[in-house]
Amino acid sequence: MLKLIASRLLQMLLIMGVVSALLFFIFDSDKFKKQIAVAELGGFAVSALSDQDYQGWLERKGLNVPFYERYAKWVGGILTGDLGKSYQTNEPVATLVADRLKKTGILGFWVFALMIPLSLTCGIIAGMKEGSAQDRITSFISIVTTSLPEIATAVVLMSVFALWLKWFPANSAMVGGWNWLALVLPVMTLVLYDFGYVARMTRASMAEVMTSQYIRTAILKGLPYKRVILRHALRNALIAPFTIIVLQMNWLLSGVVVVEFFFQYAGFGKLLLDAALFGDIYVIQAATLVAVFVAVLSQIISDVGYSFLNPRIRFS
Amino acid sequence: MAAITSIPVSPSAPSLLKTLQQPRALIALVLLMWIPLTLYVMLAGAISETVRPYLLLPAIPAAFLLYGIAVTSWRESPIAVIGLTLIFFWLIIAVTVPFLPLVDPDKPIAPFAPIGAVKNNHYFVLGADFKGRDMLARTLWGCQRVLVWGVTATFVAYVVGCMLGLLAGYLGGWWDQAISFIANVLLSFPVMVLFILIMNYLGASGFNIVIAVTFASAPAIMRIVRGLTFDTKNRDYIFAAQTRGEHPLRIMLYELLPNARGPIIVDACLRLGYTTVAITTLTFLGLGLQPPDPDWGLMIKEAANVAKSPQFAYMLLIPALSVSSLILGFNLIADGLREMSLRD
Numbered sequence: 001m002l003k004l005i006a007s008r009l010l011q012m013l014l015i016m017g018v019v020s021a022l023l024f025f026i027f028d029s030d031k032f033k034k035q036i037a038v039a040e041l042g043g044f045a046v047s048a049l050s051d052q053d054y055q056g057w058l059e060r061k062g063l064n065v066p067f068y069e070r071y072a073k074w075v076g077g078i079l080t081g082d083l084g085k086s087y088q089t090n091e092p093v094a095t096l097v098a099d100r101l102k103k104t105g106i107l108g109f110w111v112f113a114l115m116i117p118l119s120l121t122c123g124i125i126a127g128m129k130e131g132s133a134q135d136r137i138t139s140f141i142s143i144v145t146t147s148l149p150e151i152a153t154a155v156v157l158m159s160v161f162a163l164w165l166k167w168f169p170a171n172s173a174m175v176g177g178w179n180w181l182a183l184v185l186p187v188m189t190l191v192l193y194d195f196g197y198v199a200r201m202t203r204a205s206m207a208e209v210m211t212s213q214y215i216r217t218a219i220l221k222g223l224p225y226k227r228v229i230l231r232h233a234l235r236n237a238l239i240a241p242f243t244i245i246v247l248q249m250n251w252l253l254s255g256v257v258v259v260e261f262f263f264q265y266a267g268f269g270k271l272l273l274d275a276a277l278f279g280d281i282y283v284i285q286a287a288t289l290v291a292v293f294v295a296v297l298s299q300i301i302s303d304v305g306y307s308f309l310n311p312r313i314r315f316s
Numbered sequence: 317m318a319a320i321t322s323i324p325v326s327p328s329a330p331s332l333l334k335t336l337q338q339p340r341a342l343i344a345l346v347l348l349m350w351i352p353l354t355l356y357v358m359l360a361g362a363i364s365e366t367v368r369p370y371l372l373l374p375a376i377p378a379a380f381l382l383y384g385i386a387v388t389s390w391r392e393s394p395i396a397v398i399g400l401t402l403i404f405f406w407l408i409i410a411v412t413v414p415f416l417p418l419v420d421p422d423k424p425i426a427p428f429a430p431i432g433a434v435k436n437n438h439y440f441v442l443g444a445d446f447k448g449r450d451m452l453a454r455t456l457w458g459c460q461r462v463l464v465w466g467v468t469a470t471f472v473a474y475v476v477g478c479m480l481g482l483l484a485g486y487l488g489g490w491w492d493q494a495i496s497f498i499a500n501v502l503l504s505f506p507v508m509v510l511f512i513l514i515m516n517y518l519g520a521s522g523f524n525i526v527i528a529v530t531f532a533s534a535p536a537i538m539r540i541v542r543g544l545t546f547d548t549k550n551r552d553y554i555f556a557a558q559t560r561g562e563h564p565l566r567i568m569l570y571e572l573l574p575n576a577r578g579p580i581i582v583d584a585c586l587r588l589g590y591t592t593v594a595i596t597t598l599t600f601l602g603l604g605l606q607p608p609d610p611d612w613g614l615m616i617k618e619a620a621n622v623a624k625s626p627q628f629a630y631m632l633l634i635p636a637l638s639v640s641s642l643i644l645g646f647n648l649i650a651d652g653l654r655e656m657s658l659r660d
Contacts, residue, residue, distance in 0.1 A: 015501050026517050143651060147644035149593040151600050151616060152636035159629035170624070254508035258597050262620065272509060273601060276516045288509060296504045 005304060012296040016289055021071055023285055028067035032279035033058065036087050039278060061087075074285070084282030088275070093286045096271070101290065104260070104268035107183065108252050111190045116245060119195045123202025123241065128229060130207045138203065142196030150258045154189045158263075161185060172263040186259045193255065198244055205240040209233050239309045243302040250295040336385055345385075349378035350467075353411055357464040358522070360609075369414040379408050392659075396652025402645030406459045406638075413456050421457045421610045424448035431630055445615070445631050446622040454610040455634055461611050462642065465522045466591045469529035473591075474584060477534035481541025482568040486549055492542075499535035507532050511594060515603040525604055529591050540583060544576035551575075578657055585650035589643040596639050612639045 037046045037057060049057070058064040077084060083093040126138035148156070162170035162185065172182040209215060210233060218228045257269035264270070268287065275283035335341060352375040356368060363371065383404040390396040409416075419425070419438065426435035429444035442451035484495040502510065510532050518524040548554065549572065557567050598604035599613025600620075607614055612635040619631035 011500070012504070015504050018501055019505075023513070026513070029517075143647055144644060147589065147647045148640045149596060149643060151593075151597055151613075152640045155616060155620075155632040155636040159626070159633055163624070163626040163629050250506055253506035257508045257512070258601070261601060269508075273512060276512045277602075279516075284513075288505075288513070291506050291509045292504050295506055299504070 001304065001307070005300065008296075008300045008303070012293070012300070015296065016292055019292055020074075020285055020289060021068075023288060024067045024071040024074070024281070027279060027281040027284065028070075032281070033063050035279040036061070036063075039088070074282070083286050086275075086280055086283050088278050088280045088283070093282045096283065097268070097286045097290060100266065100268045100271040103266060104256055107186055107190070107256060107260075107265070107267060108249075110183065110187045111194070111252065112245075112248075114187065115191045115195050115198065115248075118191070119198035120202055120238070120241060122195070123199040124206050124229075124234070124237065126199070127203040127206025127237065128210060128233075130210070135203070138199060142199045142203075144196075145192050146196035146200075148193065150189055150193050150255050151262065153192050154185070154259060154262045157185050157188055157192075170263075172265040174266070182263075182265075186263050186265055189259050189262075190252065190255050194248060194251065198241060198248065201244045202237070202241040206233065206237040209237040212236075239306065242309060243306045246298050246302040246305065249298040253291050253294060336381065337389060342382075342385070345378050345382050349375045349382060349407070349411065353460070354464055354468065357460050372411050372414060375411040376408075379404065379411050383408070390652065390656070393652035393656050395648050395655065399645045399648030399650075399652060402641050403649065406463060406642055406645075409456050410460045410463050413460065416456065418453040418456065419450050421449060421453040422608050423450075425450060428628065430627060442634055443630050445619060446628075449610075451631070451634055454615060455612075455638055457610040458612045458615060458635065458638065459642070461522070461605055461609065462592055462595055462613075462639065465525055465605070466588060466595055469526040469595070470533070470584065470588050470591045472526050473530040473533035473587070474537055474580075476530050477537025478541050478573065478580070480534065481538040482545055482572060484538065485542040485545025486564065486568050486572060495538065496542075499538050502531060502535040503539075505532075507594070508597070511598055512601070512603065515598060520598075520603050520606055522605055525595055525598065528598075529594060532594070533587055533591070537580075537583070537587070540579065541573075541576060544579060545572055548572055548575050582650050582653050582657070585646050585653065589646035589650075592639065592643050592646065612636075 034046065037049075037054070041049070041057070046054075055064065062070070074084060081094070083097070085092055086096055089096070122138045122142070126135040129135060145153075158170050161167050167181075168184045169179070169182045170185075172179075172186055174182055215228060215233055218232050219225070223232075253269070255269075256267060257273055259265070260267045260270040261273055268290070271283065272287040272291070274280075275287060336345065352371045352373075355363070356371050360368075383400065386400050386404070387397055390400065425438050425448045426433075426440070426444055427446055427448035429435045429440045429448065431440065431443040433440050433443065435444075438450070440450060440452075442455065445451055445454065480495050480499075484492040505513075511528050514528040514531055515524060518527060545568075554567060554571055557571050562571075595604055596613035596616075599611055600617045602617065604613060605611050607618075615635040616632055619628075619635075623629055623631045
């Protein structure tokens with residue numbers, strides 16, 4: 001098991017190395033350098049700039065050296081805890097990313113806190129009796145909610161709860177300080193989209209367990225139905241949903257980009273999108289590596305957790 | 317009794333349907349519908365406006381025929397039929413929209429005209445957007461681009477993913493190691509992060525969406541095909557083909573791929589839904605298809621800045637619900653197909 005974790009972590013480091021080098025290479029193009037120049041000096045000033053002045057500007061910004069030199073310097077900086085500075089806001093990247101991650105962390109926490117109990121309960125109730133009315137209804141609701149993309153859910157929720165009923169603010173930028181009410185719509189959007197998928201997977205797992213021999217034996221022995229479900233069925237039925245829920249962390253990082261942009265919530269997803277549009281290489285680097293780290297970590301946790309929970313699976 | 321009553325009265329009808337259900341006839345019909353539509357959307361600027369609508373004429377009967385065939389062959393699953401109806405509703409709209417009595421979707425008539433209003437001699441069935449363009453015309457025209465680019469992107473991703481999966485699964489060894497590593501690198505990105513990086517690097521356009529979707533989806537498809545290939549490559553018929561001295565490429569395409577098609581088709585339907593989500597979302601973020609042509613993602617993006625009061629919410633809701641109905645269609649078909657394959 002330790003060997004498995006070690007090899008996966010090693011693979012993750014390798015992947016992150018490849019990804020970061022690739023990103024430096026991609027954002028080395030003249031187009032992005034021009035983009036930064038235009039954003040800083042204004043479009044007119046850049047077009048009036050002589051070639052020599054432009055080279056001088058590049059030198060001041062440290063953009064004139066080849067990308068591998070900048071990459072080597074950046075890697076050296078990481079080892080000392082220096083992630084560079086944002087071209088856009090001139091803030092140190094480390095504090096910027098940490099602050100935004102905290103905000104997305106709060107968002108993600110509430111999404112999981114609501115989504116897990118909701119989807120597990122629905123999935124278990126549906127899977128207990130395959131083909132029953134409760135199964136049909138749950139399956140239908142979950143297929144409809146997963147078919148609504150985040151952007152559509154966000155639009156519908158905003159129209160109903162923010163524009164018509166005026167219960168929650170339509171904009172979650174929270175300019176005037178922290179506001180819990182502004183968090184409701186982003187969380188609801190993400191929960192609604194994600195709950196269907198997890199519920200369907202839980203249902204499939206539960207339905208499979210309910211057809212197995214040992215459940216039939218338990219029922220035929222005359223055990224109370226509640227006890228059969230809670231003591232016998234759930235133990236096996238919840239193994240597969242566990243891995244799926246952990247893997248949702250990866251999905252959440254995609255979802256927050258859209259939701260945070262739509263509701264203007266200043267979180268990690270919006271940071272990444274803004275940085276990518278600006279060509280803010282050090283922020284993109286840090287944000288992408290955090291995203292890759294979270295994604296790979298969730299894959300490792302789900303693999304290891306699965307083999308830990310399910311004694312029939314052993315990695316060699 | 318039921319079997320007897322279900323025999324159709326006219327004997328010629330089933331035979332025609334049967335002929336059309338042959339794979340070759342089906343492929344011909346799909347191409348007859350798809351190629352004109354793709355040319356119409358992708359080569360928008362290159363074809364003169366007088367010829368352009370006639371391009372779609374052969375696609376219209378093909379679309380109706382395909383819908384009939386699909387419904388009759390999948391009638392045992394009501395879920396799949398509902399899904400098909402949703403998809404073909406938009407497909408038929410896509411091929412007939414130049415012939416429908418609609419106003420020019422890009423022409424400003426009366427800004428902020430509400431639903432059902434009559435302004436400037438025009439009846440706004442679904443209202444007008446903030447520039448005064450007719451919402452009904454924009455919504456119906458909007459389906460073309462999503463459908464064409466979504467299906468094209470998914471198709472290309474499938475060709476690349478299947479090929480890599482077959483290579484990795486059948487040849488194994490270094491091929492497998494190399495392809496799997498690249499796939500692992502791409503799979504370790506959250507999808508939207510990968511999309512943003514690629515679209516930002518390549519620039520926003522339909523063809524670049526195809527590339528981005530290929531990068532994002534092909535690794536997952538490759539994994540599925542690789543697993544299926546591992547399962548089937550030790551069967552006797554593969555050994556027989558090897559003994560006959562068939563080329564590995566031929567074995568992959570003619571022996572392995574057809575036998576792995578079941579799960580691939582179900583996954584393709586789901587992935588069509590994901591791609592539709594991705595295209596709409598990218599367009600909404602400003603990284604996808606560009607204005608002024610009508611498009612659902614673009615309509616949401618443009619309206620999101622303007623529709624800040626309940627009476628203008630329709631500007632957001634109409635495109636959002638349209639795109640959802642398309643995705644729901646793909647998901648329902650996938651569900652129905654899975655159900656049917658489990659029943660067999």
